[in-house]
Amino acid sequence: MNIRRSLRASAALLVLCLVPLTGAAGDKPPITLDAAAIDTLFDDTMARYGLPGLAVGVVVDGEVVYQRTAGELRAGEGEAITSRSLFKVASNTKAMTTALLARLVDRGLLAWDDPVVKHLPAFRMHDPWVTREIQVRDLLIHNSGLGPGAGDLMLWPEPNHFTREDVVAGLAHLKPLHSFRSRYAYDNTLYIVAGEVAAAAGGASYEELMEREVFAPLGMSRCEAGAFDRDAVGDVAQPHRRVGGRNLVYREDGATVDTVPMAAAGGVRCSLDDMLVWTRMWLQPGQHGVVDGRPWLSDARRRELWTLHTPMPLGSRMRDWDGSRFYGYGYGWRLNDAHGRLKVSHTGTLSGMYSALTLLPELDAGFVMMTNGSGDGARTVLVQALSDLLVRPGGARPVAWYADVLQRERDEAPPARRAPDTSAREAVSTGDPAIPTGVYRDPWFGDVRLCAHERGVEFASAKSPTLTGLLMRLDDRVFVDWFDDSIGTDAWVEFKVDDGRPRMTMAKVDPEADFSYDFEDLAFERVAPCP
Known part of the structure; x- marks a missing residue:
């Protein structure tokens, strides 16, 4: 196992007085970050879930105060994960896609309320009225009336032979389950349409625009949205699944990593270093979001991205763990309150790759985690523990506490929610x-x-x-x-x-x-x- 850490101070105990973006410093007590406590959360998560690799970074007051990686790019082969290792960030791509669109809005090349057919005349939904009425904003907030994940079988499992054109054309045949704009249901396919809207308005492919408008100006030099040579880029983490207590590589990248249809929904790969650049830019736009002396994104666009546009169901665990009273979706971001503080976050899930980015803008703090293993439970536990470390009055509980709650939920699930025994097939x-x-x-x-x-x-x-x-x-x-x-x-x-x-x-x-x-x-x- 290889471990890399970089701490702003050499002491194990970092006392950080976090000041909200608005209001006086006295509005809240100091928050104590114990580096050794984060190490314990990191180590216990790795051990509890048997992860092949893990990368974690924490930002406070615009500085990276904790950064650590462990494990291997490919389990058992000895090549260590570093802060430069590329991970699939999966649906954390969505915030990058909406930021790209916001850049185009700032330039006057499109508007959130533009009809989609203004930019993509051949675009069709199943209902002709929805085809006419659906706007660019609707592509981003999961209110289309389609069922959760509608059309995702054109994206996963990979590899497959579907093209981006197939995915966009397929939407005309996906029947809605609910009325347009009536409720939340997560989708990926409409984000692919959003990427094509960006391409039409910006005059270049989605991949070219991401490099030109997002990665290059912000200095995210290790992020990849399109095709690349695996060995030339180097340091690319591979997905794993857990079989018989061992981590096995599966769906391994070939020598050439191809452009994928779902790029705008979840196709970006980034290193921990790059994701921390992204984190700092959102938390301190006046310092880390200035390019060539000008704001990379206007304040108006930032507010729109972090405005709740579609309410989401608020589950009992979020109420219990975060004390949340609201939950909803912005433009590529999830928004809720955690112990009285705004939380802006998203997760990313692909087979064998899990990621999470959490921002607490009122505290000028945030963190990133990425793993190249089967890490659904690991992500839930570690993200909650890190969040609690920053905002919960009592701090973080042990990893085992969160993990045991998740296990009880699974054990107590009603039969209707359990997979049947098919051994007699x-x-x-x-x-x-x-x-x-x-x-x-x-x-x-x-x-x-x-x-x-x-x-x-x-x-x-x-x-x-x-x-x-x-x-x-x-x-x-x-x-x-x-x-x-x-x-x-x-x-x-x-x-x-x-x-x-x-x-x-x-x-x-x-x-x-x-x-x-x-x-x-x-x-x-x-x-x-x-x-």
Whole structure:
């Protein structure tokens, strides 16, 4: 294990008097940051969750007061993670995309209330009225009426053969679950549209604009939004999953890391050093957000990005842990109150990569964490502990306390929220009359083949080849057992005949699986016999 630390002071105990952005210094008591206590949180999180690597940085008063990395780029191979190592920041990309759009708004190249079709005339939603009315701002605040993660199967699992054009075109076929602008439901696909709006207004590709407008002027020299040569860039963390108590690399980068369709929603990679530059810029724009003597982003745009535009459900854990009374989404940021202080944050999740950025602007403090392992629980625990360290009157609790709460929540989940036991499954036979084999087509996902395989009936997606597996019967239901066991959930399959044509629908076997496995949005029709 390699550990790198940089502390503003050599003493283990750092007493930091944090002053809010508004108000007098006496408005709050001093906050004590104990570097050794952060080390304990770091070490205990690594140990509790068996992470292959972890990077953490804390900023206070515009200075990096804690920075540490541990673990390996690839578990077992000895190449240490450093503060320059690239991680997938996943959905923390969204704040970068909205900042890019804000730069274009500042230049008068677009407006938040522009109709999307003003910039992308061919853009369509399922409802023609929504197509006409949806504005640039609506692409950013998860109020489209689509279900959570609608269309995400065009993005994940990677690699796949979908293009950015496929994703944008597919939105016309995704049926809404709710009325437009009526409620919050997280989506990624509309952020891809937002990236294309930026490209149309800015006169260059999304990737070029990110480099020109965000990374270069701010000095985020190790961030990558587009294709790059893995070995030339170097120091690139690889994703891992936990199998049998070991961390195994999976979905490893090739020699050339290609541009991905979901770049604007979650495709950026950055180092810890770069994410701390990003953090300092947001906390102290007057000092760290000035480029060539001018504000990188106007105050008006900053306020808009951090304005609550869509209310979000406020769960009991947030009420208990943060004492929160409100929760909502801005432009690429989540907003809530934590023990009376504004918290501006986001997380990022991709297979084998987890990140988080939390800002406490009234305290001029924030922190970043990134891991290249299966770190959902680890992220929740460490982020909460670091937040509590800064704002909770009693400070942070031990890692075990937070982890045990999460474990109890899982153990006490009602049966309806648990994945069923599928160990008694049996392969569907090729002659099963209840299974109408053939080629099936969904208007946004494309073709899949349900055809004879040496072990039964195979489900094989044309554009997402990772989604290949065997049909299995469990009691009176049928599901797909994927060959790639890293896929987060198997999928139920149901058939019916309508107007003489077989149709197929799907659903997650594990009801608590990531919403990006949006099998429920698929509606297949049989279009041909098996070849």
